Amino acid sequence: MTTARLAAVLAAIDAANAADPKIEDGQPAARLYGERMSAMLAAFLPQASELVQIAARGQHIERWTLPRADYPEGKAGYYAWRNAAKKMHAERIGGLMADAGYGPEDIAQVQAMVRKEDLRANADAQAVEDLASLVFLAHYGVDFSQGRTREQLVDILLKTMRKMSPQAIAFAGALGLNQAVAELVAEAAQKLNAA
Numbered sequence: 104m105t106t107a108r109l110a111a112v113l114a115a116i117d118a119a120n121a122a123d124p125k126i127e128d129g130q131p132a133a134r135l136y137g138e139r140m141s142a143m144l145a146a147f148l149p150q151a152s153e154l155v156q157i158a159a160r161g162q163h164i165e166r167w168t169l170p171r172a173d174y175p176e177g178k179a180g181y182y183a184w185r186n187a188a189k190k191m192h193a194e195r196i197g198g199l200m201a202d203a204g205y206g207p208e209d210i211a212q213v214q215a216m217v218r219k220e221d222l223r224a225n226a227d228a229q230a231v232e233d234l235a236s237l238v239f240l241a242h243y244g245v246d247f248s249q250g251r252t253r254e255q256l257v258d259i260l261l262k263t264m265r266k267m268s269p270q271a272i273a274f275a276g277a278l279g280l281n282q283a284v285a286e287l288v289a290e291a292a293q294k295l296n297a298a
Contacts, residue, residue, distance in 0.1 A: 147230075157213050158196070166188060193213075
């Protein structure tokens with residue numbers, strides 16, 4: 104059941120993401136990403152709480168407004184950008200939740216999920232991380248693989264899978280992934296299980 108305030112927050116996230124100038128499959132890319140996160144959540148965790156639904160839909164809200172290119176190249180620059188993005192997303196969602204009538208405790212919980220705090224100890228934050236990984240594999244894996252070697256891709260997938268729960272890894276196997284992506288995931292899973 105969708106409450107009025109949940110519907111209001113999801114609509115506000117979609118409206119914000121509709122301003123993304125990048126178009127993918129005929130619609131703003133950020134809005135499409137949010138919809139894909141919600142669809143994956145419905146398939147992976149259909150009984151998810153309102154708060155997880157909000158975090159899933161909005162975890163990358165208005166990400167295009169903080170370009171990766173504005174940060175230095177390399178690992179340090181990447182982590183600085185990623186941390187700034189998590190903070191921005193959490194603050195933006197918190198404001199939308201407050202506007203819809205959510206209290207400080209609910210807002211803080213969603214913000215912790217979006218910042219991916221205490222992944223292993225916080226099941227809801229882990230769920231959002233799992234969803235992001237599953238959406239990446241299902242919708243962005245083929246494009247991401249362009250220009251990278253098989254070894255690089257397996258290494259990246261291995262790092263991704265280390266952040267996923269065992270349930271999400273098992274679910275990924277049932278997603279009906281593109282054959283090339285599925286083969287890479289299987290190879291990374293073998294390496295993960297061997298470690």
